[in-house]
Amino acid sequence: MSFKLSWRLVTRLLVAAVFLLPLIWMLTAALHPQGRPLPTTLTFSLDLTLANFGRVLELVPMGRYTLNSLLVVLLAVPLTLLTSSWAGFGMAQLPKASQRRWIVLSLAVLMVPGVALWSTRFFIYAWLGWYNTILALIAPAFMGTSPFFVLMFYRAFRRIPVAIYEAARLEGAGVLTSWRQIGLPIARPTAVGVALLSFVLYWSDFISPLLYLRSQSRYTLPIALQLLQQLTPSQWSLLMAGAVLATIIPVALFLLLQPYFARIGS
Amino acid sequence: MRKPLWRPLSYHQRLRLLLLPYLSGILLLLVLPALLAFGLAFFRYDGLSSPTWLGTLNFIFVTTDELFLLSVQNSLALVILPVPLRVFGAFLLAVLLRRNGRFLGWFRAAVYLPSIVPTAAYALAWLWILNPIYGPVNLLLQAVGLAQPGWFADSQWAKPGLVLLSLWQIGEGFLVCLAALQDIPPAVEEAALVDGANRPQRFFYLTLPLMAPILLLLAFRDAVVTLQESFTTIFLTTGGGPYYATFTLPMLIYEQGFGLLLFGAASAALWVLYALTGLIVLALYGIARQWQIGTTEETFVL
Numbered sequence: 001m002s003f004k005l006s007w008r009l010v011t012r013l014l015v016a017a018v019f020l021l022p023l024i025w026m027l028t029a030a031l032h033p034q035g036r037p038l039p040t041t042l043t044f045s046l047d048l049t050l051a052n053f054g055r056v057l058e059l060v061p062m063g064r065y066t067l068n069s070l071l072v073v074l075l076a077v078p079l080t081l082l083t084s085s086w087a088g089f090g091m092a093q094l095p096k097a098s099q100r101r102w103i104v105l106s107l108a109v110l111m112v113p114g115v116a117l118w119s120t121r122f123f124i125y126a127w128l129g130w131y132n133t134i135l136a137l138i139a140p141a142f143m144g145t146s147p148f149f150v151l152m153f154y155r156a157f158r159r160i161p162v163a164i165y166e167a168a169r170l171e172g173a174g175v176l177t178s179w180r181q182i183g184l185p186i187a188r189p190t191a192v193g194v195a196l197l198s199f200v201l202y203w204s205d206f207i208s209p210l211l212y213l214r215s216q217s218r219y220t221l222p223i224a225l226q227l228l229q230q231l232t233p234s235q236w237s238l239l240m241a242g243a244v245l246a247t248i249i250p251v252a253l254f255l256l257l258q259p260y261f262a263r264i265g266s
Numbered sequence: 267m268r269k270p271l272w273r274p275l276s277y278h279q280r281l282r283l284l285l286l287p288y289l290s291g292i293l294l295l296l297v298l299p300a301l302l303a304f305g306l307a308f309f310r311y312d313g314l315s316s317p318t319w320l321g322t323l324n325f326i327f328v329t330t331d332e333l334f335l336l337s338v339q340n341s342l343a344l345v346i347l348p349v350p351l352r353v354f355g356a357f358l359l360a361v362l363l364r365r366n367g368r369f370l371g372w373f374r375a376a377v378y379l380p381s382i383v384p385t386a387a388y389a390l391a392w393l394w395i396l397n398p399i400y401g402p403v404n405l406l407l408q409a410v411g412l413a414q415p416g417w418f419a420d421s422q423w424a425k426p427g428l429v430l431l432s433l434w435q436i437g438e439g440f441l442v443c444l445a446a447l448q449d450i451p452p453a454v455e456e457a458a459l460v461d462g463a464n465r466p467q468r469f470f471y472l473t474l475p476l477m478a479p480i481l482l483l484l485a486f487r488d489a490v491v492t493l494q495e496s497f498t499t500i501f502l503t504t505g506g507g508p509y510y511a512t513f514t515l516p517m518l519i520y521e522q523g524f525g526l527l528l529f530g531a532a533s534a535a536l537w538v539l540y541a542l543t544g545l546i547v548l549a550l551y552g553i554a555r556q557w558q559i560g561t562t563e564e565t566f567v568l
Contacts, residue, residue: 015376016373019377026391083288086287087284109297114495117296117299120303121299124302142290174277239394240390246387
């Protein structure tokens with residue numbers, strides 16, 4: 001028995017190592033002094049430096065772009081949670097036939113290629129006066145970002161028996177009250193999941209700033225990385241330092257939320 | 267008696283009000299731009315002067331372009347190769363990390379972590395990892411005496427390179443599989459255990475069939491997402507090259523639209539992309555029908 005268990009542990013360790021390898025390579029290259037042969041896989045040099053990060057900050061105003069990225073997610077993620085959980089809550093209590101119509105609509109909309117929206121959203125943003133503003137980056141958050149998130153909330157809220165909603169209604173609770181007091185506590189794991197997924201989505205969004213922003217001062221981190229790549233196309237230590245700078249915040253957030261993940265299925 | 271001007275809304279009207287942001291967002295940010303895009307396919311439009319009617323000329327122009335056929339082939343290859351690997355990989359990982367044990371949460375976190383990395387940073391990292399001369403992967407291959415591919419510098423190896431890097435970002439499918447495994451009633455497995463089914467038997471006759479609908483749903487989503495979202499990665503790693511080996515339909519649409527300001531031609535290519543997405547979904551649905559998995563409404567719709 002114990003032999004079998006340890007085999008499982010070994011397999012798990014190997015899998016984890018394989019999945020962490022790209023990140024480790026990224027980090028070691030970022031810490032490697034410039035102008036020396038880069039570390040090979042098998043030899044690890046302990047001659048590490050933080051100088052690359054300073055050099056990156058000189059080349060590209062990463063601080064400014066980090067603040068821009070933070071502003072985007074600070075606006076977009078709470079807004080996404082609000083609108084997608086509202087929509088999911090509303091859907092879960094509609095009559096069965098309307099529920100099905102909403103599901104079909106959501107799935108149909110999920111199939112629309114993102115590419116289809118690039119150019120014409122540009123015209124719509126220009127018409128609304130949103131072009132070259134942060135609104136163009138967070139616009140999808142007004143509709144819950146993705147029908148996928150709405151369906152996730154719908155699924156969570158549907159687990160609550162209708163009788164509970166009815167009882168709350170008879171006691172005079174309004175829609176928003178029962179959303180806050182009955183719905184949200186049950187849907188907390190879903191909310192954590194949606195928050196994380198939408199955070200990653202907005203944080204790594206490369207297309208929207210590329211197409212809908214003109215002023216350099218409003219760029220976000222993904223565009224900063226592209227600028228860095230254009231400035232120093234083969235300085236791998238610098239490029240990896242930039243990549244690490246753009247990755248630190250989501251990784252930190254993820255490690256904070258990690259206990260929620262451990263609980264899935266156990 | 268006069269009717270009151272304002273009547274308090276009923277509970278159900280208020281419920282529908284909660285759906286209003288969602289619905290108006292869908293109309294303004296998805297339906298309207300999608301319709302406009304499909305409509306533009308019949309016009310010449312450069313984003314500056316007003317559109318002029320072209321009829322089906324854009325379609326003829328786009329489909330007779332040499333690059334068009336190539337981009338369709340590339341797009342298909344870059345869906346057919348990675349999607350089964352990604353979905354099945356996510357499933358296997360979920361089975362491996364299903365039950366408790368020491369450090370379970372940390373193992374799961376390790377598998378999910380690459381999916382957290384922003385696409386642009388991830389693409390840059392792999393540009394370095396797969397660098398033909400200095401990259402760690404080729405140095406590793408050299409150390410064990412294997413041939414070292416040129417990866418993104420070699421038109422034969424650029425596609426496998428893109429497939430390889432996509433295999434590390436499967437966090438979403440992994441989580442969905444974990445959650446779905448949780449939904450398998452423990453009683454079913456206990457019954458199988460009592461009947462003396464061994465581990466592989468339980469996997470092939472119990473877990474796999476029960477998970478099939480979820481895997482299919484994941485494959486749908488992954489095919490659609492991969493077809494479109496691989497744009498950023500390709501844009502930043504190979505730029506469609508070398509020799510157009512990774513030039514996909516989204517790349518073609520971007521170049522026609524934002525590169526050459528031929529928004530009409532870009533929209534015509536978009537029709538093709540949409541048809542292609544539809545075909546992939548239909549094919550998967552056909553397979554599902556054949557095997558009779560996940561085709562009842564309840565299991566299919568989440």
